[in-house]
Amino acid sequence: MMERIAVGTRFTKRGQWGWVSRYNQRPDMPDTGCVQELILVGLSTRVLAESAVRGGIRTTAIDLFADLDTREAAHCIAVPSLLEGHLIAAIERAFPGNSSPQLVYASGIDTDPDLVRSLSQTVDLIGNPAGVLQTINSPDRFFALLDSLSIPYPESCFHKPANPGDWVVKLAGTQGGTGVFSASHNIPVGAVCYYQKRLPGPSLSALFLANGQDARVIGFNTQWNDRLDPLSPYRLSGIVNHAAITYEQKKQLGEYIAKLVKSASLVGLGTLDFMIEDGCCKVLEVNPRPSASMALFDERYPAGLLNEHIRAVAGCLGPEVRQDGRALGGFQIVYANQTGVIGDSLVWPVWVKDRPAPGSRISIDDPLCTVTAKGDSIVAVRELLAKRGQLIGASCFA
Template structure:
């Protein structure tokens, strides 16, 4: 079957949308807020995902053979025509092409998504644009000191580890470890124009000796001078048309000693969109994807405004546990596993959110809430 290409889309005419992701809660919640009817395919079918979804299907993986029956079900039953994808496709690139053959994708085309994981080409583009990044090589370095091994098709820091010995593996590359603070910038694009939504600070969690860079949380606060934000805006203005990025995307970077270094582009909706829930970001994502959005040319004005600071964090299981029956999750918890679910050590338990007037208070509240949940589960 050929690609689902059609006449220009009227974003306002879309009522029902299929959401496919490793975890679909965030997008289902955003779709409900936008007045859409979300149909969800994901790996967990969390309690709150089910509450937001018009209908849902849980699948074993996002591989095409597991995805196809669920997609068929929703097309046959609801005649859904549009799909929004989230995280989880980094290791299932062929599945995006399958979705594109059945539905109209609202977001980056699979070719655009896939291009971000051709790391040699990606860093070559950065070289051409004179955009700095930590040193990268594609064969094992002779000296192991201060090198990281990274998967070509990684997500959320999973699989990144320190390099200790020679290895020959075409699915990884090597990047020099760069000290500094980890940041991301959430931005909206239509293939040519770009608008900054916000700059964020993020942090990893060390789950084991070989998993010490796993995404843990982020806050919509970045201790960056306006000159650095302006510089990164300039980089995005170059990268968006080169990569033909559309919709909401995020750029990860490290800042150290008055310099910023690009790590990667996440060519999909990311967790940071939850930090800006006072904006209709999913609506704007759809509009940008179909070319009907208006871009705010706000530079310094948007950065000087101090919004309520919001933090988001994933809580990981410290050891193997089973979610108890009748467990009462606080209202600030999200991605709620079903009773009886087995959570193994290092797997996500849930996620939490906090709102405060300053960065320190946000971080403290996240830590307090995390400990509350861990303690409460331990008592069962």
């Protein structure tokens, strides 16, 4: 597949190969003194690439979309999948010879410890190693870890409950809610899954930095799903960087994260997803890599959160950054309600991210773009996001 990558090729369709642009570091950018050039790999690398710009780090971004935002921030390669062969070919083309480039992975990579182990033979990974990922992503090992640390989680089991009405089934190795279904859903034979009691209330998360021994909680988020796609009723729709929880609950979550970091040797950026039942925070899962929610806090760090991730993996946690007194921010993924082609003359509003290139063909229910908004409350932010999502969804096809 390597011969299909050519410098200067214009990328016009999602999922095809092609070099699409080069970002050159500007002289006015801060020198982090940490990493000068980096590979970013994941389903989408836009958030990491933009954080890299803040930190003055040149990046080669390898993902499935190569959207306009990523092209503006990085030397960008689109791959047809995150299979090992496609990734290795792209890495070797971008960094030929015997060099050992450094790589940060995002969503879509951490759920495959074998892939991470294989990549580590080619690149210098900046993130959690395969062994840590196996512990966090294996349901039986993860629940055993929670039990050993006396960290509560919703009632769970590995067999279909007799009365599944109040339960969901979760496929291991999935993310963004795409592998969560009603417990009555038919699961493919041989699939690794578990059943969990459904809790009322919103899904919440805590973004944190860790160095294997200690942790810093960056902030808390409220998440939601649109439930518009019957094939994926729990897929992530949006996030706001605020959660209506008490000081005691924040303290409780900080203790959970500290225990998990030390016990599992977690490093770098990560998120802990949780819900609240009868005032008690109950852990759903840990995402042991930079998440999309980092975009909602990145501007609060002068050199960006990607730089903080790199430093944390190396063992250094910076000072806490005060998060109070700022407007709330959020984003919402817009899923296409029809199949179409992005027009050549479309002018995107400034509050749109993950903009597909002109000529990109988008299938129904695929991610179309991301809308952003700020406001003084979760309700205000969500209302503005919904309004912008409806507006952009009806106007972007040729």
